[in-house]
Amino acid sequence: MQDEIIRELLAFIDLSDADEAAFEALALKIFAYQFRLNEPYRKFAVRRGRTPLTVRRWRDIPAVPINAFKELTLSCCPAEAAERVFMTSGTTQGVSGRSYHPTLAVYDASMLVHFRQRFMRGRERIRMGILFPDETAIPNSSLAHYLALALRECGTQDSAIYIGADGLDTDRLFAALERAQAQGEPYALLGASYAFVPLLDALAAQGRRFSLPEGSRILDTGGYKGQSRALALDDFYDGLSAAFGVPRSACINMYGMTELSSQLYDDGNAVCPSVKSGPHWMRTRVVDPLSGEDVPEGEIGVIVHHDLAHFNAVAALLTEDAGRIVPGGFHLLGRVDEAAAHGCSVAVAEFIAAAKGQGA
Amino acid sequence: MKVFAGHLPGLSRDDVEWREATFSAWGESVKVMLPVLHEAQARALCADIRAHAGARLKTMEVARIAAAIDAAIARLLDRDHPLRREAERLLPVVTGYDPETVRLGLTSYLKTFRLPQLKRFLAEDFGNPGVLDAFEPTPKGGFVRAYGPELLLHVWAGNVPGLSLWSLICGLLVKAGSVGKLASAEPLMAGWFASLLAEIDPEIGACLAIVWWKGGDAAAADIFLHEADTVMAYGSNATLAGLRARLPVTTRFLPHGHKIGFGMIGREALDSRKAAAVARLAACDVIRYEQQGCYSPQMIFVERGGPVSPAGFARHLGHELAAAASRHPRRRLSAGDAGAVAAWRNAQELQALDGAATVLGGPGDPWSIVHVESPEPLHPSGLYRTLKLVAVDSLEEVPALVGRFRHFLQTAGVAASPERLHRLAALLGAVGVTRVAALGGMTSPEAGWHHDGRFSLLDLVTMTEIERGAELAAEGFAPYVD
Known part of the structure; x- marks a missing residue:
């Protein structure tokens, strides 16, 4: 059964596009598969009154809240049979969400097909500089694996990782950028958004800027996560563009998460917020978080991703990200605001922080 | 619909810069104009309040103050009074609470501030409330009198309607000149109450001001924080810690965190x-x-x-x-x-x-x-x-x-x-x-309750004692001494 799903998915990813009917057929099939083999998800779906017998449209497939990946083992295969487990970097309560992958074949195919389409844009290979630790250093990081794959499959021989045990190797990176500039060869910088911030600061401190050759591009992902100071989107992309000589339209933001097997991209950040979209084996909805119903196009709600490639866990994921559907995709508007205390009852965040503070 | 918030004795509406805040709920919206004072205005206002309170409030008997509060509360309890009608109309829009909750909540809350309740309130903290007016004899010998702050600053938070009246009334009862900072989430009640008081007893009305500054505006906050001798503040622990860090060490700080x-x-x-x-x-x-x-x-x-x-x-x-x-x-x-x-x-x-x-x-x-x-x-x-x-x-x-x-x-x-x-x-x-x-009464504390277990009035005052020894020694200097 698993083999059949994998085979079908790989074939589906290989298609040039998929219409609504084709997506729906496979989505229902994968829902039935996950319902049968993923016990916590089955219970969740039954509670919602959604079973393969009652669900006829892919939009009715129940989306699991992202927190469930922390609390439950959401896997169709036995957890110990997974080839790889991707884990979220510790968040609010120090519990990691986990995604179990019995094989990385689907993840890798999904990543590569869409990465080539959205970032490589017709180019076979490009010289890359990676601003994220190596996959061997953090094997449970989906981003490390993603970047390793990008480097291996789409990078040139002289591509390199510039974050090691001692942190960011600015000197070596700047030398590589100098070289690319001198040789007139397009260069690609890829990494966590927060890794770019100290780079921008270092360049500003040295009064230095690069003018990378035409065709150069930048990929950032993941936001700042408290690892660097937070910049407004326009300031960030203006900064990147000025520091590296890469137009904002070639600064691409990748939106991905450990709880998915596919990524979403924009087509550059000439204008923020950019329009983001996923591949044809993925759909994004914006819903009212309480009812789970789609909100009208243009209205703000919570983002739901339906990623068929995440076949072993749960394809339909209710995120904590706010967004709105726009022509061509959606706007990602950041985290849904933690409701601040309006009255004088203690807010959840303050309570948890205090409880942690006293070791409770 | 547009309403002006605050109560700024001595300042006319045109003297002040206003910031607009829009609230929407229940299919209506209301624009509330919040006063933004310049540094000089803020300092002058604090000085005025302090001076007026020293010259007038401090010399009044507490009974007169309680009577004025009672009269203001009576108007707010009167469902035909224009201000009460305004409160019933606007507070649901501003706070988002349903109109019936606001109406019932206001009544059950306000009735805890009628004259008999105010007397209970005073008796709760002061065995003999006369100590607020004069030196009174104490059982151990000697005399004692209670003095409220010269300038009490209230920093309110949250959208529970009328929460501000609680501390404002406490301050008045101990004859403190009061400056209250409106909560951005419910910026109306305190100003309405202050204006009513000013209408009923202008001398009392001149001893309190209701102001606003934007949350987090440290420069604006500092002016008031440094003028006040006592600060009663509401908010999250982070907010309270921020306020306390900026207070002079001699300022009494009475925080009420979220609960x-x-x-x-x-x-x-x-x-x-x-x-x-x-x-x-x-x-x-x-x-x-x-x-x-x-x-x-x-x-x-x-x-x-x-x-x-x-x-x-x-x-x-x-x-x-x-x-x-x-x-x-x-x-x-x-x-x-x-x-x-x-x-x-x-x-x-x-x-x-x-x-x-x-x-x-x-x-x-x-x-x-x-x-x-x-x-x-x-x-x-x-x-x-x-x-x-x-x-x-x-x-x-x-x-x-x-x-x-x-x-x-x-x-x-x-x-x-x-x-x-x-x-x-x-x-x-x-x-x-x-x-x-x-159960069923959790949201309606009784008159004279000890908010967060503290003494609402007693915490505000300082006691001045005439010791028995001083009294005896004075006898030696009396004109009638033998």
Whole structure:
């Protein structure tokens, strides 16, 4: 059964596009598969009154809240049979969400097909500089694996990782950028958004800027996560563009998460917020978080991703990200605001922080 | 619709810069103009208030002040008074609470500030309230008199309507010149009350000002923080820590942080006749202010062993919340609030998957109850009528479940027999609970209550004593000395 799903998915990813009917057929099939083999998800779906017998449209497939990946083992295969487990970097309560992958074949195919389409844009290979630790250093990081794959499959021989045990190797990176500039060869910088911030600061401190050759591009992902100071989107992309000589339209933001097997991209950040979209084996909805119903196009709600490639866990994921559907995709508007205390009852965040503070 | 907030004696509307804040709810919106004072204006205002209070308020008898407060409150209780009508119309739009909750809440709150209640209030803290007017003899010998601050600064927070009146009235009763900083979430009541007072007794009205600055505007805050000799502040611990850090060490700081309330229902309240009535009372506490008051219940502990089980009580409560939804509708939630409610529900549903919890109320209902059978420590709800019922074998277990959050505890709503009420109160008091209320009365503290366990008036004053020895020594210098 698993083999059949994998085979079908790989074939589906290989298609040039998929219409609504084709997506729906496979989505229902994968829902039935996950319902049968993923016990916590089955219970969740039954509670919602959604079973393969009652669900006829892919939009009715129940989306699991992202927190469930922390609390439950959401896997169709036995957890110990997974080839790889991707884990979220510790968040609010120090519990990691986990995604179990019995094989990385689907993840890798999904990543590569869409990465080539959205970032490589017709180019076979490009010289890359990676601003994220190596996959061997953090094997449970989906981003490390993603970047390793990008480097291996789409990078040139002289591509390199510039974050090691001692942190960011600015000197070596700047030398590589100098070289690319001198040789007139397009260069690609890829990494966590927060890794770019100290780079921008270092360049500003040295009064230095690069003018990378035409065709150069930048990929950032993941936001700042408290690892660097937070910049407004326009300031960030203006900064990147000025520091590296890469137009904002070639600064691409990748939106991905450990709880998915596919990524979403924009087509550059000439204008923020950019329009983001996923591949044809993925759909994004914006819903009212309480009812789970789609909100009208243009209205703000919570983002739901339906990623068929995440076949072993749960394809339909209710995120904590706010967004709105726009022509061509959606706007990602950041985290849904933690409701601040309006009255004088203690807010959840303050309570948890205090409880942690006293070791409770 | 546009209203001007605040009360700025000596300043005309044209002298002041105004910032507009728009509030929308219940299909209406209102623009509130908030005063933004320049540094010089703020300093002059503080100096004026201090001077007026020194010259007038301090020399008045407390009875005159109480009478003026009583007269102002009487007008606010009069449903035909234009200001009361304005309050009933605007406060639901500004705070988002349903109009019926606002109306009932205002009345039950305001009536705790009538003259007899104010007298009780004074008697609660001062055995002899005469010490506020003059030196009074003390049992140990000598005389004592109580002096309020010259300039008391109130920093209000939150959207519970009229919360500001509490500290404002306390300040007036001890004859403090008062400057109040409006809460951005409910910027109207304090200004209305101050204007009413000024109309009733202009001399008193000149001794208080209601101002505003933007939360986080340290420069604006500092002016007031440095002018005041006592500061009473409301808000999160982070807000309070920020204020305290900027205060001169000699300034008295009286913080009221955010709190968490909970309910306790004994098996003696859970027979088939009483359970529905108790559920109605609990529902009332949940609905009033959408659990956003410091005294509102976030969790209810329900004892096993009564004729009605905790699961049965959960169904009663669900029924009451559903029934109350038409009289007290829940407002349309903002994206953030809906997200918080959804996050709370989602977490409960995940817990329910392995049978550890039962969720009542669907995602489309304006309420949710989750019922768990194993003991759980206290935790905030998702607000807006989201409540966890925790079954316990005995209510005596509850202090251990709430005690680790001592600094956040305030109100416990208890339904139990008289004997157990007293036994439980002793246990609750020991872990930090400062108010044991009746279920159904959690959101209406009685007149003269000790807010967060403190002395509302006594904490504001300093006592000046004439020692017995000084009295005796003075005799030696009397003109009639032999």
